[in-house]
Amino acid sequence: MVLTDKLGRSISYLRLSVTDRCNLRCVYCVTKDFKFIPHPDILRYEEMLRLIGLATSMNISKLRLTGGEPFARRGFMDFIGEIMSRHEDIDLRITTNGTTIKNVVPDLKKIGVRRLNISLDTLNRQTFKEVTGKDHLNDVLATIESCLSAGIKIKINAVAMKGTNDKELGVFLDFARKNPVDLRFIEFMPMGDDTQSDRQFWSADDILLQAKEFANLIPAERTPDNRGPARMYTIENGKGRLGLISPVSSHFCGTCNRLRITSDGQLRTCLFSDRTYNLRNILRNPKLGDDQLLRVIAAATRDKPLGYHLLESRSGNEGVCTTQMSSIGG
């Protein structure tokens, strides 16, 4: 079975949030009145493994584990190990803030993790504290270093914020020159109710223009490793690359191949849409089996919206959806 929608987009990528808890409180991610999902509603790992099994049976070949902070959930390393032992061919990725994992990098490597996305919005310790609420910049840098020594590939994601990290473009490019990482700026998306994104929005085109003042950038070839939504550039005389992700100014809805499942088992077919499908109730109903889950996932996928319509129809600086990113997972 292959999952496709009415527009002919086929789905091959699942993003699964394992928790909405996080040790950081990033300004763009957690809204003021956020409420944690009650513990009983969070899926157990066995329930997530069942969903992953179903996803692979529907030809989903890429799985990203995210959060909240995925490594903040107890038993997460064993969970990854279990996924790898059941699905050795799966293209497993993890998105993390990298603050707590420098000592487990060798174990990650042993389990078979080959790539990590690490969120890092600034290379300045004070700004890091202001953005995340915690003084963990050096821990993240140590994680990146351990991963690179262990041979784990690193993508760094920085949310582009005018007035916060726009003055650091030169420093970031130096970092990417010295380190073999993909450093990607992602446009600030208006998620949740009290979004600050309009005030701080810094477009991918502006970033590119400004980056060219610091480096000679050459558009990178499209390779199997470079097929995602990021526009990638190699940096002359550099080991790393610059990437720009523009979900707001230049959407990539037409090629979207993703589904998301939140940690409480809600299927979201579009990041920008609040429409969810409750898989948890089906998972926990002993009278309903995998066939019912498959039916709901397939029907939901058929109606997968084009998120840019939702972006365009919002008024003023309101959020595109009411759900904050920390409970969706990015």
Ligand code: SAM
């Ligand atoms: N805790 C992990 C981390 O920090 O990477 C995973 C969860 S975090 C929600 C996933 C990604 O969402 C991060 O790369 C973060 O920078 C991005 N993100 C969160 N809110 C965003 C927003 N409003 N606009 C753009 N990116 C956002």
